[in-house]
Amino acid sequence: MKSVSLLGSTGSIGTQTLDVIRKNNDIKVVALAAGTRVKELAEQTREFKPQLVSVKTQEKAKELKVLLSDMDVKIVYGMEGLIEAATIDEADIVVTAVVGMMGIEPTIAAINAHKDIALANKETLVTAGHIIINLAKEKNVSIYPVDSEHSAIFQCLNGENRGQIDKILLTASGGPFRGKTRKELENVTLADALKHPNWAMGRKITIDSSTMVNKGLEVIEAQWLFGVPVDKVQVIVQPQSIIHSMVQFVDGGVMAQLGSPDMRLPIQYALYYPERRILDTKRLDFYELAQITFEKPDMETFKGLKFAYNAAERGGNIPTAMNAANELAVSRFLDEKIKYLDIYDIIEYAMENIKYIDNPTVEQILETEKTVYEMIESRW
Numbered sequence: 001m002k003s004v005s006l007l008g009s010t011g012s013i014g015t016q017t018l019d020v021i022r023k024n025n026d027i028k029v030v031a032l033a034a035g036t037r038v039k040e041l042a043e044q045t046r047e048f049k050p051q052l053v054s055v056k057t058q059e060k061a062k063e064l065k066v067l068l069s070d071m072d073v074k075i076v077y078g079m080e081g082l083i084e085a086a087t088i089d090e091a092d093i094v095v096t097a098v099v100g101m102m103g104i105e106p107t108i109a110a111i112n113a114h115k116d117i118a119l120a121n122k123e124t125l126v127t128a129g130h131i132i133i134n135l136a137k138e139k140n141v142s143i144y145p146v147d148s149e150h151s152a153i154f155q156c157l158n159g160e161n162r163g164q165i166d167k168i169l170l171t172a173s174g175g176p177f178r179g180k181t182r183k184e185l186e187n188v189t190l191a192d193a194l195k196h197p198n199w200a201m202g203r204k205i206t207i208d209s210s211t212m213v214n215k216g217l218e219v220i221e222a223q224w225l226f227g228v229p230v231d232k233v234q235v236i237v238q239p240q241s242i243i244h245s246m247v248q249f250v251d252g253g254v255m256a257q258l259g260s261p262d263m264r265l266p267i268q269y270a271l272y273y274p275e276r277r278i279l280d281t282k283r284l285d286f287y288e289l290a291q292i293t294f295e296k297p298d299m300e301t302f303k304g305l306k307f308a309y310n311a312a313e314r315g316g317n318i319p320t321a322m323n324a325a326n327e328l329a330v331s332r333f334l335d336e337k338i339k340y341l342d343i344y345d346i347i348e349y350a351m352e353n354i355k356y357i358d359n360p361t362v363e364q365i366l367e368t369e370k371t372v373y374e375m376i377e378s379r380w
Helices: 012-024 039-046 057-069 078-086 101-112 122-139 148-156 203-211 213-226 264-272 303-314 318-334 342-354 361-378
Strands: 002-007 027-033 052-055 074-077 093-096 116-119 142-144 165-172 235-237 243-249 254-258
Touching: 002 012, 002 078, 002 101, 002 318, 012 027, 012 039, 012 093, 012 264, 027 039, 027 078, 027 361, 039 052, 039 057, 052 057, 052 078, 052 116, 052 235, 057 074, 074 078, 078 101, 093 101, 093 235, 093 264, 101 116, 101 318, 101 361, 116 122, 116 148, 116 264, 122 142, 122 213, 122 361, 142 148, 142 264, 148 243, 148 264, 148 303, 165 213, 203 213, 203 303, 203 318, 203 342, 213 235, 213 318, 213 342, 303 318, 303 342, 318 342, 342 361
Parallel strands: 002 027, 002 093, 027 052, 052 074, 093 116, 116 142, 165 235
Antiparallel strands: 165 243, 243 254
């Protein structure tokens, strides 16, 4: 029986991961880590009975101890607790579904502990891909992508020679504002931005999808996961979210992975690779679907994608500056403290004004994040 440590268990990916585990009933959960949703974590702990659970703060750990006072479970907290969950001896694979750059250190720790990674935290590769990928090769650790797009590419490449990739075709839904002009986005509300047309996701990633920042981060992530230069990653808007991504090979052949929009499919594929399991997802009906359409992304209106290509080409700590600025900007938009288009202005400011560092260490990556936050807080 495979054993799993799940980081980010109360979020969207985390809860869907537990649903996959629940329905298959042959994976043991040995560790759970969450942020501040103590009640939900307590319920998960009672159902899956892990050996260890981690929360964000000492205060939340005390709350959890009260809720689980009758259970024999170790309760830890903070970054140390997250790393302990990621490196627990009994885990075979670690699902990294935490949000943001806090995923870097536990992912590195898990790889050093020779754990395979089911990666649902794109910021880890966006900011520290040069460290993570080399370390995984050194430790002979597999990284299985959980993002639907990267899982699709991974599936298309199964059994293929990666040296024969001509182009990765990364699909995007276009989000809730597809086709709108910059003028039309000036008075976008939070409620508007949270209405994704196809996918049920967390609040932060839903906003990122609307700005196309999420797709931009996926471009950078694809560069690292599949070992291709960024100019070989092309984004195509596919509004129906049926084609999850494609690979074009040197002979002109194109392979695509299609399916209904359901994150449980890439989660299950990562957990059980190379085996495919039955999944109770909606099957595609091509008679009903009738057509699949494609569009070129508007990178002047939705600058998140443009920024990402620029960050990838410049390299160093620039992707970190972009990501950190976006995290803080989205947080402020979710709190309704800034306007929607301010997100782009904040990202651009950070990328233009951060001091460049080539081949940054983890410490320099985290320091860049801190510096970006200070720059933004002094201006907005």
